[in-house]
Amino acid sequence: MRPEALEALTAALSITGNASSVHAEGRAARATLETAREEVRALAGAPVGGVVFTSGGTEAIHAGIRGLVNDGENSKKLTKIFVSSVEHAAVFSAAEATGLPVEKIPVDHHGVVDLDWLNKSLADYTAGGDLSDETVLVAVMLANNETGVIQPITEVADIVHSAGGLLLVDAVQAIGKIPLNFSMLGADLMAISAHKFGGPIGVGALITQPNLPIAPLMGGGGQEQNRRAGTHNVPAIAGFGKAALAARNDLRQIDRISKVRNSAERVVKNLGATVFGEGVDRLPGALCFSAPGFSSETQLMSLDLAGVAASAGSACSSGKSSPSHVLTAMGVDRDAARSSLRVSFGWSSTDDDAQAFCDAWSEAYTRIKSRAA
Numbered sequence: 176m177r178p179e180a181l182e183a184l185t186a187a188l189s190i191t192g193n194a195s196s197v198h199a200e201g202r203a204a205r206a207t208l209e210t211a212r213e214e215v216r217a218l219a220g221a222p223v224g225g226v227v228f229t230s231g232g233t234e235a236i237h238a239g240i241r242g243l244v245n246d247g248e249n250s251k252k253l254t255k256i257f258v259s260s261v262e263h264a265a266v267f268s269a270a271e272a273t274g275l276p277v278e279k280i281p282v283d284h285h286g287v288v289d290l291d292w293l294n295k296s297l298a299d300y301t302a303g304g305d306l307s308d309e310t311v312l313v314a315v316m317l318a319n320n321e322t323g324v325i326q327p328i329t330e331v332a333d334i335v336h337s338a339g340g341l342l343l344v345d346a347v348q349a350i351g352k353i354p355l356n357f358s359m360l361g362a363d364l365m366a367i368s369a370h371k372f373g374g375p376i377g378v379g380a381l382i383t384q385p386n387l388p389i390a391p392l393m394g395g396g397g398q399e400q401n402r403r404a405g406t407h408n409v410p411a412i413a414g415f416g417k418a419a420l421a422a423r424n425d426l427r428q429i430d431r432i433s434k435v436r437n438s439a440e441r442v443v444k445n446l447g448a449t450v451f452g453e454g455v456d457r458l459p460g461a462l463c464f465s466a467p468g469f470s471s472e473t474q475l476m477s478l479d480l481a482g483v484a485a486s487a488g489s490a491c492s493s494g495k496s497s498p499s500h501v502l503t504a505m506g507v508d509r510d511a512a513r514s515s516l517r518v519s520f521g522w523s524s525t526d527d528d529a530q531a532f533c534d535a536w537s538e539a540y541t542r543i544k545s546r547a548a
């Protein structure tokens with residue numbers, strides 16, 4: 176956690192009030208909450224009234240997709256959901272939970288969504304009937320959690336809006352790591368999470384166009400303008416705000432982080448690894464590759480023994496034995512997907528960290544290769 180976030184979270188633990196109460200203690204909690212809302216709003220480029228605090232990215236995604244579908248006030252009824260085939264499991268799960276038909280948008284071998292396919296499919300779908308009171312929802316992530324590949328969201332938004340649809344962008348991996356502006360991206364809904372950029376774990380937000388009706392996932396109090404019920408987790412939200420403030424001032428670190436990543440990338444490539452998403456826009460700290468004959472599990476164990484924490488596929492779903500759906504959607508074969516590794520460098524990563532990874536990884540891979548020879 177960024178020190179500024181930890182300090183704000185710790186200080187807010189001694190606020191006794193409930194942010195919805197009118198007494199002085201409640202007003203103090205409310206002031207902390209609203210300061211954080213402004214800090215998050217500034218980082219996300221969100222409109223006034225467009226930040227709904229949640230427990231994290233997963234809840235924000237469910238709140239956006241299911242809340243939109245469930246709200247009877249929407250002037251247009253949603254009839255279908257299109258999701259990119261490289262989305263996080265939370266997006267597939269939320270889309271399926273609506274009971275609406277769900278179709279996957281294909282990606283190319285870099286993992287970039289096929290814009291022509293999307294254009295044609297939306298045109299075909301909307302030409303198929305009278306859509307004056309119906310609409311579709313499209314979900315495309317900004318940056319992928321395994322490869323770091325960045326999607327052409329403004330182009331996706333143009334296509335979706337020309338077809339009269341709505342766009343949800345999962346920006347959980349991108350926020351705080353690259354400059355990002357909700358309004359300029361053209362999204363209608365956007366999910367973010369604090370812990371991906373140095374904020375506390377267990378807090379996030381759904382960013383919305385203020386006029387978009389969203390039904391709360393759970394009934395209860397009228398918090399967050401009736402869009403998310405439940406007493407606010409003020410300490411976590413306070414830490415989220417300060418992490419957002421720090422990340423905004425820190426975006427100039429992008430070049431430094433990509434240099435750290437590139438130095439590690441050169442080493443793995445020199446030893447024969449194939450890097451995924453190379454040649455297209457990627458997050459500065461993301462490195463995902465496959466090393467022939469070096470299974471993901473063996474790589475993870477060798478690195479862990481050397482004190483390096485990495486992951487294979489999605490960290491949230493590690494332990495799964497099936498190959499990554501992201502790499503599979505990119506056309507990567509099963510063997511290559513089974514020897515893939517995902518290494519992430521962040522705001523606090525240094526050249527020494529990259530060196531520690533390279534030393535541990537190179538030593539283990541050289542050993543494996545010499546045994547196989």
Ligand code: PLP
Pocket residue numbers: 230231232233234263265316318319320345347348368369379491
């Ligand atoms: N979306 C993406 C792209 C993610 O990487 C993750 C978590 O890794 C999530 C959503 C879920 O976010 P959270 O862990 O805050 O629920």
